[in-house]
Amino acid sequence: MKKVLVINGHQYYPFSEGKLTKTFIDKAVSMFEGEEFEVKMTNAQEAYDVEEEVEKFLWADVVFLQTPLNWMGVTWSFKKYMDDVFTAGMMGKLSNGDGRKEEAPKKNYGLGGLLDGKYMISVSANAPKEAFNNKSETFFDGISEDDLLLPMHLNFKWFGLKPLKTFFSYDVMKNPEIDNDLARFEQHIQQEFISKI
Template sequence: MKKVFIINGHQYYPFAEGKLNKSLIEKATQILGKNDFEIRTTTTEGDYSVEEEIEKFLWADIVFLQTPLNWMGVTWSFKKYIDEVLTAGMMGKLSKGDGRTAEAPKKNYGLGGLLKGKYMISVTANAPKEAFNDPNEIFFNGISEDDLLLPMHMNFKWFGLKPLKTFFAYDVMKNPDIENDFIRFERHIKEELIEKVYS
């Protein structure tokens, strides 16, 4: 049985109550549960024990982060979670520091991670799909979704986790297409978390 740790990184605002992020997590939980995954969850906006969260990372084969895109990154509640949980796990449980040694202080920076699993990021964003990967779009200037999420990818890499393909639900406030988002999300979960894990 594969073990997946699902993190709800949503931060409540009156104009963004978190219903879509919650619904995507419920959908993922339902699909994975039917496919013999053991599941543990955390909501970063709520209360949690730092030591228990570290144990969830150690326990999991897959870490699944569901988050809105918030000011071109993750929410402040998830950033606080990183600062508290991953920092506490950095010296011994989740990583052995920054990977460098006294013998080679200029090499292997960032390669001290002790985790052996994979991670997947799933994002709800107000930006339309067309805003990315197009050098004619002035704001993002041709960068991809994963370019925008590079700090999060590097954080997971720091602890030794390997990436699965990122999921994006686009334009969720101005021009939502939620029914199609759920169809794409279900296909994404099956392809990335079930077929790849069992292949």
């Protein structure tokens, strides 16, 4: 039985209550459980036990992170979660420090990861799809969604996890297409998650 750690990275604001994040998580968990995956959940803005969270990463075959894009990155509550949990796991549980050895201190930075699983990031963003991969849109200046998420990809890589294809729902505040997003999400989870683990 495959084991999936589902992390809710939402941070509550009066204009962003977390309903969409919960909807995506509920859909994903329903699909995972339908395939008889074992699921554990974490909500980064709620109280958590750091050691228990480290153990969840050790337990999981796959980590699924659902988060809004918040100031071009993850929310502050999920950043705090990473600071707490990833730091606690860094010296011998999730990684052997930064991967370098005394005899070669200039080599293999970031390659000390001890995990052998995968991860998927699913993001809801206010930016339209057309803002990415498009040099004529000067704010992002042609970068992709995964370029924007590079710090998160590197954080997971630090611990040895390998990426599954990222999912993005776009323009969720100014021009939402939630039914279409959920249909795309369901297809994405089936094709890029369930069939690949």
